[in-house]
Amino acid sequence: TTCTASCSAGGSRAWTTPCSSASGSSTASAAASRRASSTTTATSFPSCVRSSAATSRSARRSRTPASSSTRIASSRRGGRKMLARFKATDSHELKCGMDEILEAQRKGEINEDHVLFIVENINVAAIETTLWAMEWAVAELVNHPETQQKLRREMDTVLGAGHQVTEPDTHRLPYLQAVVKEALRLRMAIPLLVPHMNLRAAELGGHGVPAESKVLVNAWHLANDPGLWERPGEFRPERFLEEERHVEAGGNDFRYLPFGAGRRSCPGIVLALPFLCITVGHLVQNFELLPPPGQGMLDTTEKGGQFSLHILKHSTIVAKPRVF
Numbered sequence: 568t569t570c571t572a573s574c575s576a577g578g579s580r581a582w583t584t585p586c587s588s589a590s591g592s593s594t595a596s597a598a599a600s601r602r603a604s605s606t607t608t609a610t611s612f613p614s615c616v617r618s619s620a621a622t623s624r625s626a627r628r629s630r631t632p633a634s635s636s637t638r639i640a641s642s643r644r645g646g647r648k649m650l651a652r653f654k655a656t657d658s659h660e661l662k663c664g665m666d667e668i669l670e671a672q673r674k675g676e677i678n679e680d681h682v683l684f685i686v687e688n689i690n691v692a693a694i695e696t697t698l699w700a701m702e703w704a705v706a707e708l709v710n711h712p713e714t715q716q717k718l719r720r721e722m723d724t725v726l727g728a729g730h731q732v733t734e735p736d737t738h739r740l741p742y743l744q745a746v747v748k749e750a751l752r753l754r755m756a757i758p759l760l761v762p763h764m765n766l767r768a769a770e771l772g773g774h775g776v777p778a779e780s781k782v783l784v785n786a787w788h789l790a791n792d793p794g795l796w797e798r799p800g801e802f803r804p805e806r807f808l809e810e811e812r813h814v815e816a817g818g819n820d821f822r823y824l825p826f827g828a829g830r831r832s833c834p835g836i837v838l839a840l841p842f843l844c845i846t847v848g849h850l851v852q853n854f855e856l857l858p859p860p861g862q863g864m865l866d867t868t869e870k871g872g873q874f875s876l877h878i879l880k881h882s883t884i885v886a887k888p889r890v891f
């Protein structure tokens with residue numbers, strides 16, 4: 568509900584650290600971001616692009632040590648060179664998101680800095696999140712051989728042994744989808760989502776939320792609350808085929824928001840879910856995934872990052888090829 572309230576009240580977002588101990592710098596960068604985005608409100612570019620481009624710059628300013636700022640500066644120089652080689656495609660051709668961004672630059676709605684920040688933002692939002700989710704899914708499968716077996720059986724039965732899973736196949740593999748959903752539930756990659764900000768005052772569950780509050784949604788708790796889920800601490804993909812079969816990852820149920828919900832939810836869900844299904848599917852189809860020799864189970868102690876929940880210790884697992 569928090570998420571929807573903030574979205575319907577304007578859907579702005581402060582890309583700042585959710586950590587209260589850093590509130591000084593985050594408040595400063597949130598204020599800077601509001602200022603930055605308010606200077607561009609006359610443009611017709613979508614608000615999500617305006618604010619993420621401007622705020623990522625202010626957020627990074629407040630937390631980047633000198634050594635990495637040198638790296639960023641040089642990678643930005645490289646980015647500028649690459650950018651110079653690209654042109655927005657002809658308007659009659661099929662367009663992708665990048666064309667829209669270049670088109671906005673051409674019209675003067677955003678500048679080159681904005682383009683680079685948007686691309687960098689998308690890269691971070693897309694690559695790390697997917698990587699963490701994949702690591703969790705593999706770790707849970709290593710620790711649950713019976714789930715692996717059941718998944719392998721589903722793919723062998725539906726696709727035929729040896730037929731490599733492709734994206735259209737994933738729609739015929741409900742257990743594969745359930746495995747991915749369960750990994751995203753139990754080990755939510757972005758447990759507090761990304762901080763939201765309500766532009767207007769709102770009321771939520773009888774509580775007043777002043778305008779421009781930083782709103783954190785504890786999506787991990789919503790998805791792991793024993794009052795809301797049956798045995799939530801267990802990795803049990805079957806729940807998404809049984810009592811929770813109507814729950815989707817796209818935000819149709821506020822107990823399960825691995826990608827957020829509403830206007831500022833993750834646009835990458837259309838890429839991330841098939842990608843996770845295909846990768847996990849391929850691995851399980853072709854290999855038996857086992858813990859390192861001499862180790863019964865993988866250590867799945869969690870580590871929290873700035874926004875993330877990832878695995879503390881990386882392990883080298885054994886992937887034993889299957890004989891078809």
Ligand code: HEM
Nearest residue numbers: 615692693696697700756757760761826827831833835839
């Ligand atoms: C398993 C993979 C992924 C997970 C778990 C994930 C999760 C999230 C979450 C929780 C948010 C914030 C939603 C909110 O606060 O309401 C978000 C935002 C975002 N994600 Fe993802 N994401 C994933 C993959 C991707 C991919 C593949 C892309 C791009 C290709 C992407 C692009 C973005 C962008 C651009 C935003 C910001 C949207 C905005 O501010 O309006 N994500 N993601």
